[in-house]
Amino acid sequence: MNGAESLVRTLVKGGVEVCFANPGTSEMHFVGALDRVEGMRCVLGLFEGVCSGAADGYYRMTDKPASTLLHLGPGLANAAANLHNAKKAGSGVVNIVGEHALYHIKYDTPLTADIEGIARPFSHWVKTSPTSKTVAGDGALAIQAANVAPGQIATLILPADTAWGEAEGVADTPAAPAAEKPSKEAVVAAAKALKKPNSMLFIGGRALRARGLELAGKIAAKTGCKVQGAGGTARIERGAGRIPVLRLHFVIEQAQAQLKGTQQMVLCGAKAPFAFFAYPGKPSVLTPDGCETTVLCPVEGDILGSLEALAMELDAMNEKAAGVAQPSRPERPTGKFTLDGLGQALGATMPEGAIVVDESVTTGRGFFPFSAGAPPHDWLNNMGGSIGFGAPVAVGAAVACPDRKVICMIGDGSSMYTIQSLWTMARENLDVCVMIFSNRSYNILYSQLADVGAANPGPRAIDMLTLDRPTLQFTDLAKGMGVAAGKATNLEELTKQLTYAMSHKGPYLIDVIM
Amino acid sequence: MNGAESLVRTLVKGGVEVCFANPGTSEMHFVGALDRVEGMRCVLGLFEGVCSGAADGYYRMTDKPASTLLHLGPGLANAAANLHNAKKAGSGVVNIVGEHALYHIKYDTPLTADIEGIARPFSHWVKTSPTSKTVAGDGALAIQAANVAPGQIATLILPADTAWGEAEGVADTPAAPAAEKPSKEAVVAAAKALKKPNSMLFIGGRALRARGLELAGKIAAKTGCKVQGAGGTARIERGAGRIPVLRLHFVIEQAQAQLKGTQQMVLCGAKAPFAFFAYPGKPSVLTPDGCETTVLCPVEGDILGSLEALAMELDAMNEKAAGVAQPSRPERPTGKFTLDGLGQALGATMPEGAIVVDESVTTGRGFFPFSAGAPPHDWLNNMGGSIGFGAPVAVGAAVACPDRKVICMIGDGSSMYTIQSLWTMARENLDVCVMIFSNRSYNILYSQLADVGAANPGPRAIDMLTLDRPTLQFTDLAKGMGVAAGKATNLEELTKQLTYAMSHKGPYLIDVIM
Incomplete structure (x- = not known):
């Protein structure tokens, strides 16, 4: 088994079952291994940004990382804009980036570039595997890194000679560390804040899945707080039977109107509200003046666990969630576009x-x-x-x-x-x-x-x-x-x-x- | 005059007359300045790789840098693959990359990224301008950097507040240092090498323009050396009346056939021949065994000056260039594609x-x-x-x-x-x-x-x-x-x-x- 095959087998064993690929010469051993390994669906994109964005979408819907297969530095660069979006969304992605054989890099041939340097601004984890015997283990570490909550970008650089050299076998993927639960103090402080008048639960990440929204609805029913979604939301579970939330508006004045009057803001899975861009004479910080902010759970924390702890602290678990959406559809509209x-x-x-x-x-x-x-x-x-x-x-x-x-x-x-x-x-x-x-x-x-x-x-x-x-x-x-x-x-x-x-x-x- | 306008005026004054643009919010002051400044043609691309590649093509045909206008880190990343190509081609490009207002960066909003980190692998020169009063001067330095032989990638990052703040005026662009002339020793060594049997003049860069090829033809006429083009060539002036050269073939065996028998290789504006990719059991270095290599002029040196000095050293300036192409066209072909x-x-x-x-x-x-x-x-x-x-x-x-x-x-x-x-x-x-x-x-x-x-x-x-x-x-x-x-x-x-x-x-x- 060569290094490339050991990597493909490690990926499949570690739960990475899809590869969004735009390969070139340096990735041909990875491609060649696909026919010898069951369990990896390979989807071709004609541009690398298709592949990285697809991996983002796949993670959002499965909570499992997909891999990308990219051709050296420029291929990674073409994927980078959608890796940026995936990184900000907390999506786990395992990038496999081909590289020249290690002994060939010093000749600085046309496709030679600083691949680690290109990867770093868009990745939480970057490594160039040094030998064909380390590729499987490094692949497993990449999967583990991608699985760190809420999901991270891991970039494994695969020199061609580590792909074609003899491997030692398949590696097992270690479990990622569990997302951190909130401290008792944070839960108590959040409960105290939400019981005050004009309070808001400001949520993001997995708080926007059905269970998180239900818990938020129970908390709202108990405390009378508003529930507000962050501006960017990776995935909201919506529709009849769920608790509807609005996203924070892009336009500063409208976002400020949504937040107006809030005196207590509790953050769960979301950062405090900031303007998307800066504008002359307009604020960057959108939290109203004098509003106190309490962090229940950071973006990378145990968001659902935090909401459960908060609901229990508030004795809200048996509340009927406030504002459940009833089934209803608008009439089919007619006329000119509005x-x-x-x-x-x-x-x-x-x-x-x-x-x-x-x-x-x-x-x-x-x-x-x-x-x-x-x-x-x-x-x-x-x-x-x-x-x-x-x-x-x-x-x-x-x-x-x-x-x-x-x-x-x-x-x-x-x-x-x-x-x-x-x-x-x-x-x-x-x-x-x-x-x-x-x-x-x-x-x-x-x-x-x-x-x-x-x-x-x-x-x-x-x-x-x-x-x-x-x-x-x-x-x-x-x-x-x-x-x-x-x-x-x-x-x-x-x-x-x-x-x-x-x-x-x-x-x-x-x-x-x- | 705001910072953006001072930059546009500095670019025009410094000879940068075209901007290949894909702007967003953070670049709106630059866009707004276009109507107040004469002399900058702005060409819109629907994807940033169009803009960076266009700047490369523009430089190759004018020997003058164009600018690109790109939207923060992801916009630069989308431009990067063709910046990589431009960098390897020795094309001068001035990238203007918008950035959040400096005071806004710390809020880590959606488009925040490490723009300097993204720029570095693809740029020779990178700077974030710190104030509206430094933008013009930094723009002039960027043009100067782009003008360094054979042409370099300069990336100026323009925070929105430095674009909208008040500027001090327009800056003059300092001349780039002249490309280095070859030492007398290098010229004598190259002449000596080419006079030996089985010698080859291996050329790239501006040696492939008509004047460089003519000089190479004179040198070949005098010494009997072969003239061989490098594998990658930014621009060759060809056709009737010019000295034809072949590029080094991509396929290793064919490149080796082109170089076979060479005992003396003189490099002018090109690196020694290496394989594009590494392959198991095939060489990276394509120079034949035992071939001696003499560097007349590195890629960034004064290539035409070097060829002139060499021709003079060889007393070849009055030679009739060997191998001038005569006018001839193939017949219009018919039948199936071959x-x-x-x-x-x-x-x-x-x-x-x-x-x-x-x-x-x-x-x-x-x-x-x-x-x-x-x-x-x-x-x-x-x-x-x-x-x-x-x-x-x-x-x-x-x-x-x-x-x-x-x-x-x-x-x-x-x-x-x-x-x-x-x-x-x-x-x-x-x-x-x-x-x-x-x-x-x-x-x-x-x-x-x-x-x-x-x-x-x-x-x-x-x-x-x-x-x-x-x-x-x-x-x-x-x-x-x-x-x-x-x-x-x-x-x-x-x-x-x-x-x-x-x-x-x-x-x-x-x-x-x-």
């Missing part, structure tokens, strides 16, 4: 078990209320702010959950960073409905230009914000990559298209021409 | 002044002889080995040389990494003919799989090398981005399509279905 109408179309048509991947940017900010009573579903948001997130994450979610419909909402500008995802959807026949919101601009930047004090843009500035010259034809792009597609120019057409997409398996793209 | 036929089709149709950007990978390795006598043209190759190079470099070359036809040859696999380039070609009406060689595979990997000793691939391995499920329809992809396109399924159709493309201004794509 932002609310788009949210209604989605709420009216999404099936039970849908996984909504939301990179709708400016378009979808107000969609939540229209699907609060829809059948139970998941909603995934971008935690790292790097666009080009949606379609790759949808790929990974669809690979993770083949029996569920994935609905991927993307702004036209965002979609173009990783448009190659469509090809992987077609190749794997993934059950994804992609909605492109074509407003023919980087719409968010218009408001941002004003917000940073650069208002009244001239023609050259506007040229950097518009996508209308030429107009992107997403149905042609989809066709070019083997994905069926349709256009919608009003709400009737959109609900018709959505109804069709929801009733057919496989990828389908809707160009929502706004 | 690799030679493709080279003939190109040689038969390329117009005078064409700029050939070559990312044809396995397809185009043998094209050179068929265009050796074509009208004078330039030929640009990938120096860094990161695919996704061709179309972005073509964008930059076309912006640099609006009166010349750019012919961009790309393998289908390679094209998909930066396919967004087509949109920029359409938007700017760039005069680029894109030929996609559709062999529906990462064809190079089949041979590589065998070369690394992983022969006889099974179905899972083969699945990682093939692009035929689904088949990419490049004419649809082009249409989706506003570029006219046609298909060619044999050599008659190809020459017809090429003839059409050469006689029309503007972008055109030919899907060469092999």
Whole structure:
């Protein structure tokens, strides 16, 4: 058994069952080993950002890391933006990055680069395996690192000679350390804070899964606190029967309105609320003046355990959770596109078990209320702010959950960073409905230009914000990559298209021409 | 004048007249300044790798750096693979990377990342400007760094508050240090080596421009040495009236055949020949055993000055350069596609002044002889080995040389990494003919799989090398981005399509279905 095969076997034994791959020469032994090892599904991406985003989506839906297979430094760099998003989301990923044979690196040939240096800003754990006999053990350590709560980015660099040399065998993956439980003092302090007037439980991470939300609802019922979701949320379990939460708004003034009057804030699985960007004359810290903040559980802590401890401390375990969403669907909307109408179309048509991947940017900010009573579903948001997130994450979610419909909402500008995802959807026949919101601009930047004090843009500035010259034809792009597609120019057409997409398996793209 | 405007004015004053941009919120002041400053052409890319590759192509054709405008760490990461290629090619680039306001960084909001850490592996020079008053001066230093021979990557990080704060004015760019001339000893040693039997002048960088080749031809006429181009070549001036050189072959055995028998090798603007990748049982060093190597001029030295000094030392300045190519074109080829036929089709149709950007990978390795006598043209190759190079470099070359036809040859696999380039070609009406060689595979990997000793691939391995499920329809992809396109399924159709493309201004794509 060579080093590459020992690594593939170690990955499979350690629970890593999917590899999102874009390999090259230095990874050919890993590829060659795939036919000798059962249990690793290998999914090809035409661009590395598809692979890293897919691993993010896969983790969010399974709580298990996938691997990526990447070609030296530039391949890793192409994956990096979506690794950034995965890192911020607390998704575990095991990157396998090929490298030249160790003896070859000193010749500084074209593809030679500082791979560890490239990996470090996007990884919690980085190692270059030194020999074919260490590859399996290092692979096991990479899996362990990826499994550290809430999920981490581990990057294992695999020199070609360690892949082709003789290995010693397969390694067992050590368990990751358990997430830390809250101290008694933290629980008592949080309970005390929430019992005061104008208190807020500010939650993120796995507090947004159904069980966490139920506990939050019990705590709210007992104390009267508000429950508020953080701005970025990796996965919210929503819909009928669940406790609805709103995310903190991107726009500072609206976020401030959501937080207004809060005098006690208890953080569980979320950092304190900060502005996404800085703007001249606007605050970075969004917590209201004078508000006291209590940390129940940090992002990497035992979030569900903390909520349970808090509910018990408050004697709230037998409370009926406050605000459970009742089943309800909006009417099918008609007429011209409006932002609310788009949210209604989605709420009216999404099936039970849908996984909504939301990179709708400016378009979808107000969609939540229209699907609060829809059948139970998941909603995934971008935690790292790097666009080009949606379609790759949808790929990974669809690979993770083949029996569920994935609905991927993307702004036209965002979609173009990783448009190659469509090809992987077609190749794997993934059950994804992609909605492109074509407003023919980087719409968010218009408001941002004003917000940073650069208002009244001239023609050259506007040229950097518009996508209308030429107009992107997403149905042609989809066709070019083997994905069926349709256009919608009003709400009737959109609900018709959505109804069709929801009733057919496989990828389908809707160009929502706004 | 704010910091951003002081930077734009400093760039223009320092000779940086083009900005390949994909901006976001943190760059809005830079964008806002564009309308107040004359002399900066801003070209939008839908993906950052388009911008960095375009800057590379622009430098190769002008010997002047362009700037890129990128959105924080992930935007820089998306640009990195083509920055890697530009760095290896010796292209000067000034990256302007937005950053959060300095006071905002500590809140670790979604887009916060270690931007300097991301920049370092791909940059010769990295700085975060600390205040709005230092931005102009730091911008001037970045231009100076980019101008260091043969051309360097300079990355200036621009925190939003240094962009919006008040500046002190515009800065003058100091001259970069002149490239070092060769020592008298090096020139004498090189002359002595080349006068011995079985000698070779091994050249790269600007030795491959017309004047360098002419000098090499004079030296060859005088000494009888062979002249051999390096494997990677940033830009070769070729065609009738010029001294033709071959590049060193990618395949080890063929490279060894080119170098066989060489007993004296003189390096000028190129490193000694090494294998691109390491393979089990094959050498990394390609110089024949016992061959003596003499460095006349390193990659960063005064290459043309060195060749002149050498020619003078050899009393060769009045020699007639050996091997000048005579005007000749191949016949228009007919019938089924063959690799030679493709080279003939190109040689038969390329117009005078064409700029050939070559990312044809396995397809185009043998094209050179068929265009050796074509009208004078330039030929640009990938120096860094990161695919996704061709179309972005073509964008930059076309912006640099609006009166010349750019012919961009790309393998289908390679094209998909930066396919967004087509949109920029359409938007700017760039005069680029894109030929996609559709062999529906990462064809190079089949041979590589065998070369690394992983022969006889099974179905899972083969699945990682093939692009035929689904088949990419490049004419649809082009249409989706506003570029006219046609298909060619044999050599008659190809020459017809090429003839059409050469006689029309503007972008055109030919899907060469092999």
